[in-house]
Amino acid sequence: MSDAPSEFRYKRVLLKVSGEVLMGDQTYGIDMRTVDEVAKAIASVASEGVEICLVIGGGNIFRGLSKAAADMDRAQADYMGMLATVMNALAMQAALEKIGVQTRVQSALVMNAVAEPYVRRRALRHLEKGRVVIFAAGVGAPFFTTDSGAALRAAEMGCDALLKGTSVDGVYSADPKKDASATRYETLTYQEVLAKDLKVMDASAVALMRDSDIPIVVFSIREEGAFRRVMSGEGAYTVITNTPRQA
Numbered sequence: 001m002s003d004a005p006s007e008f009r010y011k012r013v014l015l016k017v018s019g020e021v022l023m024g025d026q027t028y029g030i031d032m033r034t035v036d037e038v039a040k041a042i043a044s045v046a047s048e049g050v051e052i053c054l055v056i057g058g059g060n061i062f063r064g065l066s067k068a069a070a071d072m073d074r075a076q077a078d079y080m081g082m083l084a085t086v087m088n089a090l091a092m093q094a095a096l097e098k099i100g101v102q103t104r105v106q107s108a109l110v111m112n113a114v115a116e117p118y119v120r121r122r123a124l125r126h127l128e129k130g131r132v133v134i135f136a137a138g139v140g141a142p143f144f145t146t147d148s149g150a151a152l153r154a155a156e157m158g159c160d161a162l163l164k165g166t167s168v169d170g171v172y173s174a175d176p177k178k179d180a181s182a183t184r185y186e187t188l189t190y191q192e193v194l195a196k197d198l199k200v201m202d203a204s205a206v207a208l209m210r211d212s213d214i215p216i217v218v219f220s221i222r223e224e225g226a227f228r229r230v231m232s233g234e235g236a237y238t239v240i241t242n243t244p245r246q247a
């Protein structure tokens with residue numbers, strides 16, 4: 001793979017955006033203004049030749065473990081959650097294409113009318129052609145989350161990093177919204193994340209990134225320009241690798 005373009009430290013990345021981010025200030029659903037902002041942030045990096053894979057969560061619409069699904073078979077509820085991620089993927093595709101970014105949605109659940117089925121080699125070809133590939137429906141199986149889907153696709157696509165865009169600017173020693181003494185980690189190892197049970201991503205996703213030696217970068221995608229800054233090694237974020245090193 002060739003070097004990362006100019007100022008950026010990675011050539012190919014997977015950006016995971018949680019469904020919660022797409023709600024904006026709403027309590028449920030998709031806030032298209034927020035989706036447009038995230039799309040703009042992606043466009044600004046994609047236009048400079050970075051190859052971008054996207055995984056969008058579904059928690060803004062439906063989660064298999066939510067109260068609404070309490071009386072439902074877990075697998076059934078999880079399939080509903082996967083369908084929610086497809087809606088978010090289509091919203092993100094619309095926002096990206098509106099501003100001239102070429103995209104393809106590939107779904108882990110086959111739905112030919114709305115998305116391509118997931119085909120690894122085809123996805124790689126899209127990336128090479130400069131298209132943003134949005135992976136929908138997680139891993140396509142219940143009892144998983146889109147974090148695991150993000151980790152799996154990052155490994156399959158040979159990404160240089162998995163960037164987790166959330167509403168907090170990194171990983172903290174405690175919940176910064178509840179504990180004023182909470183501090184942000186600059187770096188962590190996968191092992192520390194697992195041993196301290198830090199709520200970064202699912203353990204299965206962290207373990208897969210550890211085994212594939214792909215750094216996880218946690219940052220706030222809600223801050224304007226943050227995706228670009230993080231790609232340049234600037235701004236606030238936490239990097240998780242095998243060996244602790246200064247970011």
Ligand code: UDP
Pocket residue numbers: 017018019020056057058059060062063064065077078079080081082084085137138139140141142143144145146147148149
């Ligand atoms: N889900 C699943 N398998 C997957 C990905 C997602 O069953 O591979 C379901 C699961 O019910 C999950 C929901 O889809 O709760 C939404 O995904 P997630 O909770 O990861 O969304 P996020 O928290 O990132 O918004």
